[in-house]
Amino acid sequence: MPSANPLPPLASLILLALVLTAAMFDLRFRRIPNWLTGAGIVLGLAASIFERGIWPGLRFSLAGLCLALAIYMVLFALHATGAGDGKLMAAIGGIAGWKHWVGIFIVTAILGGIAALALSIWRRRLKKTLWNVGFVLSEMKRGRPAYLANEELDVRSSKGLRLPHGAVIAAATLAYLALGR
Secondary structure (H helix, E strand, O other), rough: OOOOOOHHHHHHHHHHHHHHHHHHHHHHHEEEEEEEHHHHHHHHHHHHHHHHHHOOOOOOHHHHHHHHHHHHHHHHHOOOOOHHHHHHHHEEEHHHHHHHHHHHHHHHHHHHHHHHHHHHHOOOOOOHHHHHHHHHHHHOOOOOOOOOOOOHHOOOOOOOOOOOOHHHHHHHHHHHHHHHH
């Protein structure tokens, strides 16, 4: 899954600092601060320009940032993720570029599914969680957002299982980088 071209050392260092700090904030406060994601975007752009040159670096960073932002804007609009998670993934895209971001996104989805399954088993809600997954898929097929009919499926609601997505993103990024070495 990792790209044949590993991330340069400076980009890897910035990425590690970003996701580990974001995970700590998300686990402790259930928020990912704007100053952190903003700094990640700026440092990612600067590192790309430094490592690749002005125009190639800008294209590299902006392609990853825009792809991540587009996907996470849709997830945010569907109330499936928070704004901080989307900004974190945009910063990751700006640092890692679109190809690496897609790999990190896939690993995040897999680890997130495993973590959600484990959390639902731990909270003795596996049957309800599986029913909710079926309901989400059914509503998607009809072109309707599932959170409108079931408040528990709104990421902003306290009724659902709450999983710190920033921590999952950090774990997935670490796994992706480890696989790429």
